[in-house]
Amino acid sequence: MSSRRDLLTGSPIDAPARGERADAARNRAKVLAAAAKLFAERDARTVTMEDIATAAGVGRATLYRRYPDPASVARALLDEHERALQEQLISGPPPLGPGAHPADRLAAFYTAMVKLLEQHLPLVLGAEIGPARFATGAYGFWRAHVRGLLVESGAPEIDALVDVLLAPLAPEVYAFQRRQRNAPEQITAALRTLARRVMPSDRAPDRP
Amino acid sequence: MSSRRDLLTGSPIDAPARGERADAARNRAKVLAAAAKLFAERDARTVTMEDIATAAGVGRATLYRRYPDPASVARALLDEHERALQEQLISGPPPLGPGAHPADRLAAFYTAMVKLLEQHLPLVLGAEIGPARFATGAYGFWRAHVRGLLVESGAPEIDALVDVLLAPLAPEVYAFQRRQRNAPEQITAALRTLARRVMPSDRAPDRP
């Protein structure tokens, strides 16, 4: 078995199978292209499997063979972008990668995530709406990353705080903020403020 | 007309329309009772209008007469609890009501919201999952409240920050944290830490 990587993102769905047949590959490309178009031009929640199949010019069963629902298709499209950021976090240059102060790394992470959300909001809305967000491998990755920063910074109640700090990055929250006419820069600034204040820049022992 | 019975019987939680007929009131009560039971014992997303109607012993059309979807039913059940908290925020004693330091008021608000979420999580999940959360009047209220506190505390980027601070209270976030075996007290503690750190206790003018 080829065994694709995906230990962290856990998205087995997209794995371009080893000896993929030419027509299968062709259809995969058609599906992804059509889905990207659909998600971009319409509310993500209204995109059905039928829509994607029709737009791609394939039968529904063909679509179901690889993707159980529209969210999986969106996730497949999103995967590479998320993986790029994940590599930056692990081994890129500071402040995104290791080496900088936790507060700065968190701020950089927020900035990068806002950029990702801004560029691919339709896809993210299609992929991770509601509780589904927590089931994705990506969330596990962000969580582990921020948790590490919290440990390093000596914050209290780490396990509860980590999800609190990730909550503002939920796609629907970001979408709402943008609809409220908040510019991406404002949102980034607010998140960076949050990062700076939650993680004491100097040694600031916490007094409950 | 007249018919002012809701304070005593407590049955018509929803708007007891002027001159509501007896059979209508009876059905309203049956629907709400049945819905409360359903939401409590099953995943909110799986509760359909059909389910509620059947459990309440009324026809679907009768249900549709008042509620366009299951979320509306949950919201009707939730309404009185939220309104109680809203009154506390407006005119209750500090630190929940006016008079305390913004940081303390935000911390008290977080504590109260966690209590609300803990007590009525099934209903909240049924009422406000995903983007629907922002469409509710309640969100507008929490938003206005926290925004006022931010103004008072002199925080920067208020309009973006307010949604950031409310994001951790999204029902699905709370539900996820509880599934992760975080106790309500831990979550409250994390949120109170957040409140304290975001709002400088002393006058601390912000330097971008």
Add this chain to the structure above:
DNA sequence: ACCTAACTGGACGACGTGTCCGTTTGATAG
């Protein structure tokens, strides 16, 4: 060139939705 395994897509049964319309109920006037 054949043969097998994998892919394809139309068809099918099930379910939930939202509305229509004939029937029933209850409030009010006589």
Add this chain to the structure above:
DNA sequence: CTATCAAACGGACACGTCGTCCAGTTAGGT
């Protein structure tokens, strides 16, 4: 107490989506 009428009820219908099944087709190894 009864007649009347508007309001509420609920069974039934038409529709759209879902997820699966299966028979025909195609690609690639031998």
